[in-house]
Amino acid sequence: MFKNSYKFLFFITLMSGTFITISSTSWFGAWMGLEINLLSFIPLMMNTNNLLSSEASLKYFLTQALASSILLFAVVFFFMMSNWGNVFMENYTNLMICSALLLKSGAAPFHFWFPSVMEGLSWNNSLILMTWQKIAPMILLSYCLNLNFFIIIVISCILIGSLGGLNQTSLRKLMAFSSINHLGWMVAGMMNSENLWMTYFLFYSFLSFTIIFLFNNFKLFNINQMFGLFNSNSIVKFLMFLSLLSLGGLPPFMGFLPKWLIIESLINMNMFFLLTLMVTFTLITLFFYIRICYAAFLLNHNENNWNFNINYFNKNYFLSLIFTFISISGLFIVNFLYWLF
Template sequence: MFKNSYKLLFLITLISGTLITISSTSWFGAWMGLEINLLSFIPLMMNTNNLLSSEASLKYFLTQALASSVLLFAVIFFFMLSNWSNSLLENYTNLLISSALLLKSGAAPFHFWFPSVMEGLSWNNSLILMTWQKIAPLMLISYCLNTNFFVIIILSSIFIGSLGGLNQTSLRKLMSFSSINHLGWMIAGMINSENLWFIYFLFYSILSFTIVFLFNNFKLFNINQMFGMYASSSIMKFLMFLSLLSLGGLPPFMGFMPKWLIIESLISMNMFFLLTFMVTFTLITLFFYMRICYAAFLLNHNENSWSFQNFYSNKTFTMSLILTFISIFGLIIINLLYWLF
């Protein structure tokens, strides 16, 4: 699994850094966990076969170091203010802490580093950046919620995540803007419930793993590579694009389930304007997934007139089928289990 043993070491410290942060009882302990997590991820990002990896790791380090220093400054300032009773300064400090954590997680309008860093990473590292690296900042954000400020963050994340992916040809950048859009939904879930954002994150992680597993196995990095792929297996091609639609949140598939829960929670809070905005711009996200799928389904289907050995193993094919089955039929399975138990 690991060609170099140091990567296993840094993966363990990466996981332990996040666990330190989410189980910490003080802001200083949380900051320390974030730093361990950051310094563990940098060596994992380095790849001698990819020229962009050193640039990506430098961008990631500088951005995260800035966010960490702002967070530490804000936390020290917050403790200094605890002896005074100035609510205005405390609110500003709270906003400073939230902004530093949003910069760490890559939410808009603090997203400037996220797509360019994603472009320089391998698919495995991209998956870590999109899923695991968001756990600690989001957990800390849930401790210091300011509804008015976070409504602006949700609106900007949904807006930029939707429109940013329209003119992309790189799949990694497309996935990064999709991640920014999903982050807006997670923060929306956070406003109403402590657990709702985590349920959304869990579903998003499963779907991202499915898509990244397929992209990585078939070495796909650009949209034009997807059009003519799987000539030997139209079933695999079909399932691949249904998983993409599931990630976009199309209703029959599992990706709609967490969105459904958040829509219900926002309706219960009477936040109709926010909900309308989110649903409208998420349809734009679905549009750029549909644009890829439409071309691949209908316009670029080709069959070979000779037979040859598939370039992927049966093991990979079986794993792909299992993952895409969960992605496509997950909503139906969950509903059946709910009515049975």
């Protein structure tokens, strides 16, 4: 993953920026950690073999700098209003802080930069952007809960994340809109408890890693490339298909478990209308996951019995088998452990 030592140093700095943010006792310290995280991720994004990496780096830098400036301005303004005793302006600045953090994490309706930046990144950097880069903004977001505003954000993320992926042929943009959809579920879990969204985030990170490990291993970037791969090997076909269904949250795969927990929490909060919208539009994400494998499973094609393009004893292939097995059987494993202990 890190071909040069300086990239490894930047990655360590990126992690330390996140740790500074989540362990800070002041908003200024949190802002400083976000800036360290931003400036260390820019060099990791640069790739001389990808012409879109420079454009993606510039878009990411401008968007994150804008969000950081809004966050710093809103925090200063919030403390000024607190000293003056203006409750209305305190609520207004609270919305500004939440909006800046949502812009940093790529949540809808502040998602305009996220798919285009993902398109210019490698799969390794895409995984970092989809998972690690969301930790610090989401934890800061949990400090300033606003239930009515969060409901609007959840509906926006679910709608845009589901409908935005319908016309996509790029797998990176498809994963970007999937990430926006999952972000809506995380915010919905945050309305109930902090542990709930953290549990969802851990499951989502593992499932995203499983999918991107397969994409990166077989150098897949578009849906058309997947058709040729599926026609050459049936085992990879099932690995990819089942992992995508698990990421979509289809029972009985492991991806359904965090959604199950959030569904229960929303039922306890009597948010049945929001829950209905979330479940209905999440089914659309399952539709474009199934569309990826549609030709491989339902269309006739010629397949030679002696075609062995993939080395079954390869370490990456063996790891993909392990990750996929955990992904598709994790729900049974968790239930068994819960029953056992």
